[in-house]
Amino acid sequence: MSQTRKKTSSEGETKPQTSSVNKFLRGSKAESRKENNDLKITDSQPSNWIQKTAPSETAKPLSSEMELRSSMEKYEQFLQKLGKKAVNKCLDFNNCGLTTADMKEMVALLPFLPDLEELDISWNDFVGGTLHSITQQMHLVSKLKILRLGSCRLTTDDVQALGEALEMIPELEELNLSWNSKVGGNLPLILQKFQKGSKIQMLKLVDCTLTSEDGTFLGQLLPMLQSLEVLDLSINRDIGGSLNSIAQGLKSTSNLKVLKLHSCGLSQKSVKILDAAFRYLAELRKLDLSCNKDLGGGFEDSSAQLVMLKHLQVLDLHQCSLTADDVMSLTQVIPLLSNLQELDLSANKKMGNSSENLLSRLRFLPALKSLVINNCALETETFTALAETSVHLSALEVFNLSWNKCVGGNLKLLLETLKLSMSLRVLRLSSCSLVTQDVVLLASVIQTGHLAKLRKLDLSYNDSICDAGWTMFCQNVRFLKELIELDISLRPSNFRDCGQWFRHLLCAVIKLPQITEIGMKRWILPASQEEELECFDQDKKRSIHFDHGGFQ
Template identity: 50%
Template sequence: MENSGSKQHKDEVSMKHSKSPFDLIVNQIWRNKSFSERWPQSSMARFFKITENSNEAACVTEQSKEGKTSLDSENKENISKISDKLKSTDPESSATRWDQVVEFMERLGKEPDPKCMDLNNSSLTANDAVNLAALLPNLPNLEELDLSWNELIGGTLKVLTNHMQHVSQLRVLVLGSCRLSELDLSAIGDWIQLLPNVEEIDLSWNSDLGGNLCLFTQKLRAGTKLKILKLVDCNLTAEDGTALGQALSVISKLEVLDLSMNEDVGSGLEVLFRELAHVPHLQVLKLHLCGLRRANINNLGDALEYVPCMKKLVFSCNDIGGGFQETAAHLSNFKQLQVFDVHRCSLTEDDVSALTQILPLLSSLQVLNLALNKNIGNSLRHLIARLRFLPRLTTLVASNCNLSKESIVELADTIPSLTELEILDLSWNKCIGGNLGLLLQMLQISTRLRVLKLCSCNLTGQDLESLVSVARAGFLENLEDLDLIYNNTVNDQSWAMFFQEISGLKDLSELDIGLRPLTHRACDPWITIFLDSLVRFPSLTEFRMHHWVLSASQRKLLETFNRDSKRNILFHY
């Protein structure tokens, strides 16, 4: 009788010699030097059901230096053979191939969809990139591919190049935060030539793209259907801005360009501004925190006449104060402009005066953000008066603008004309304190308000009384978010009155009455009254009360309320 050791040895030999050619192909690829030692074996690799004693995991961890990620021609051939193998073992044609996709996605806890492959935040590794390459021939109708937030696939995208031709219907490609390398960027450029229908590319949050964008832009060809390009926080340089500007002539269908959070790109945007004539359909231009200066915005002025379809213009967090005096005149051509964001732009009173002149011409404007421009308070009165000519305005943000009492009075007179207003943010304007009643009286004509932010406005007990009065009358019935944080000027008795008497906020879901940092006050005078009032706020899900001091018994009251009332309000304290 054979002993157990001998039998086990024969079984191992048998298993070793029974491996299929398909297994050998996969192993040969996984031995390639292109994958880093730090990449772990992924659960996705099990999709190919390689025999248990094969050494694919060891092959991955024994690779050469990190960063050597391109596959040689032999392995590219092998990947093609994998696809052929999948087809040749497919006796039931498309049904079997789709089963393979289903298994692939289900292993990741994802829903399979023949038109949309969402692998966002799936912990993909280099091995998974190989597996995905083999799957692409099974997805001829794929329209969207999202590989974002998978940092371990950085440096491996070249492996997909030979198979992108199988997904020629692809319209959307998202590769945000994948730690893309120069080789990846070049590979994506090659993909574009195989994807005639691609309309959207998002490469945001890949910091190594800085200084290398030309590897992508130089491969763009005339006739591309690219409409949306997002390069947020990619560490772009002035040279990258120039390279992108030079490429505008071949992406004439571009509608959305987002270069936000690239602080070093500003000085290189002069070429891009000059070439805007090639993208007459541009509708969205986002240049938030791009290192723009006054000279840059002056250069943009003349170019704006070439993009009359503009709907969203974002210049926020750029030091462009004094640059709008000439540029503002060109904005008058934007009959379709819906969003204008110039918060924290160091605007001057001269800038505001120039904007005031053209504001009535922007009849489609829905969102106006002037926040954090502290030097424009005196001139805002006249601009606010012109808001009455914007019947579609839904959002007005004027926080921390050093508003004067005259501006508040003007806003009160203007509010009845803003019948579509849904969001009003007047935070960090101290003059609101004691004058809130002026505004709230006029809100009785407009009942669409969903968000009201009055942070750090030096509110008084009288202001809270005005708020209670308007709410009880039913003129804030659509309010969802009420932010009263950092109003330490309200005394405890006024908070008790507020919770005891306020009603009519049936849609309120968020309420914040937190105190300033380093401040601590007991909430004994009103906490019980507040809990009793919660039955009048059936939609409340978050109550923030940072820096209010609760005793152990009061914390217990909050927990008991959630348990007994079968609600789940998040109490932040």
């Protein structure tokens, strides 16, 4: 096939064809590059994107420039219909509402895209039941590296067809089948063609209703996936029973960088099983064990190997029912993870009176950028320890203390942190029982030029702040020049009329060039303020959404 392609590309008649393709692609590629900054695959040679395919039983070579231009016109029209632009070596139809007819059009294009490297048709319901039409053409796009089929309502027949087709794309590096329930119980049918030496780097199977047998099969398969870097098995609640097999397989995936087992039915015993595998995962960067409510108590005697994860940057243990003994054990480990950048311990309410030592030792994590500790029932002593520690976290960008009532009346403990923090981008203090003096303190910090980098500020569900406090805050919020989102909503059970501070807020918003969202749920605007807001909305140069309780 490659010899045929080489031969045809040297013939005189193919040169103007390739030129016309290049002309189309160069025009569209420049526009799309801005909208696809996160694309990993780029190519400076658009002439390699669409070219004549070799003769085969299923695809005939183009014989004239007219045919090529006709195909390109259909391709361009198809993209325009879906609101898409041509991107080099990529077809991205994620969440495009593809119909059965669209699917047929897309399949008809595949013979003209032999160098396709990325195909994303996720979140399109009509893919289900029609995937065989694509898999039958897989041999024509054998260079495919990324295949995303998340939430496509795949049927059992789709799953079987996919398993047979994967053998046709040996260069595959990423496979995403998340949110397809029929994958569960059929995983061997899909991945049976993966052989030792597979180039797969990213495997995502989120919420696929995987069974314990699927987990056992996956554990046996993992040693063959030597290039695997990302494994996401989240929201598969039955695989906890096969964790022994999975953990055994993980010992052979030394290149693994991301392991996500969010909401997988893990138990206390699971911690010990995983702990035995951690010593083999020296390259791990992200570990997510969150929302496994039966995990509580498992860290008491089984977290020693966590310290082996020297390169760990993200640790997510939110909503794991951590006990006081878990916290004591983690206190000996977490501060030694010197590269840690994100730590989420939220929704572990038993931490409230037992985390003082752990929070104090977070000062030994100089790279920490995100600390999420909301809804942990912190007490005054533990909040004091956290406040003293936070002064030393100079790299902190995200600080979430929401739903910790002890913050109310004690925000002054964070005064030095708020003054010294040059990197803070997100500050969340929702439902912290803040009082007027807390908001006045925050306003004074803002006025003096601190928190200048803040982009998101959440002060919602703090209903005890009087109008004078909101006035002081709104008069100074204009100094947060980089602010994008502000939330001052009231609790669902409470409705209040906006005070005169609303006028100050409107004046401040005019001076905030980047703000797009202001949460004001359950604040009711009197008629006079309704008129002010309508006048403000008439300025079409800015698009700012005021989410408020309505007009009175």
